[in-house]
Amino acid sequence: MPALKDAVLDALRTVEDPDLHKDLVSLNMIRDLEVDDAAGEARFTVCLTTPACPLKDKIKSDCQEAVARVPGIKDIQINMTADVRQAPVDAGKAPIPGVRNIIAVGSGKGGVGKTTTAVNLAVALAKTGARTALLDADLYGPNVPAMLGVTGRPRVADNRIVPLQAHGITVLSMGFMVEESQPLVWRGPMLHGALKQLIQDVAWGQQDYMIIDLPPGTGDVQLSLSQTVPLTGAVIVTTPQNVALQDARKGAAMFAKVDIPVLGVIENMSYYLCPECGHRDEIFDNAGGENAAKKLGVPFLGALPLNTQIREAMDRGRPVAAYDESPFFTVYRDIAQALAQQISMQNAKSGNVFAVIPPS
Secondary structure, three states, rough: HHHHHHHHHHOOOOOEEOOOOOOOOOOOOOEEEEEEOOOEEEEEEEOOOOOOOOOHHHHHHHHHHHOOOOOOOOOOEEEEEEOOOOOOOOOOOOOOOOOOEEEEEEEOOOOOHHHHHHHHHHHHHOOOOOEEEEEOOOOOOOHHHHHHHOOOEEEEEEEEEEEEEOEEEEEEEEHHHOOOOOOOOOOOOHHHHHHHHHHHHHOOOOOOOEEEOOOOOOOOOHHHHHHHHHOOOEEEOOOOOOOHHHHHHHHHHHHHOOOOOOOEEEEEOOOOOOOOOEEEEEOHHHHOOHHHHHHHHHOEEEEEOHHHHHHHHHHOOHHHOOOOOOOOHHHHHHHHHHHHHHHHHHHHOOOOOOOOOOOO
């Protein structure tokens, strides 16, 4: 390897991933390094652990500054890409073919905006460039189709259900299979069988993330999922009210009992922001979700406002995370990035960041 290329690589060894606290070369995040000695040009790719990385600009800037200090380098071209790694799979649980990370979104009680959060999280992840699927596991109250504004029935090909597409995500719900007014009067074993079919008999394709919208509470669906599917982790949605926070802690305890890590807490309906004057009003309480996360020892992923525009948009099947011009696009994007960040760090702790690729 020419001396100048060696020097560039050594410079990149001084750049650390801010989350993983290891240098980019050791993490195999530097790819396709080319150095033109005569022209003083360095070209390489930085392969991040997720396209939703909130620190992408910092990592690129750090690489730029490190390589610029190498004598003889006059021009630097950096290509930023990402490769989401698959979470480790526990023995006895069948992975979903093609799906790398499975995240359950749950709540201890109903009425906290769990489905609204799950839908917008999935859409926000897709907006960052991540291949994302959404499974509506709330079999008794499948509201995902209405919130995405998608109708129709999935087709079957090669004995597998083909999900629908909406707002850049792959989506499947029991709501596509039954009439809107038809109730499901099922006992536990029937729920388990239906859920298993929605997961295993589906052509999901290649997905970086699958968001699963759970029913509220700690019942049969949660237990069935934890026993059969290799969940990467769970997200707890709550509101600042004391009763919601108590139930959120119960939900977190349930996931702990079945060895599912809680990736973080999201506080919905956290505050009201006046559209006229911009005054922020803490209607229920202040920082309840953040304090609950601290007590649970898990990350606080972010707070979402109470706003009629979000409700109206979801009722029309237009999730706010899908539209850059929405005043709420940024808050959902930031929470999605925080979630992706936690997933990357968890996979790193399991030693599953990047496979080592032999140098060419």
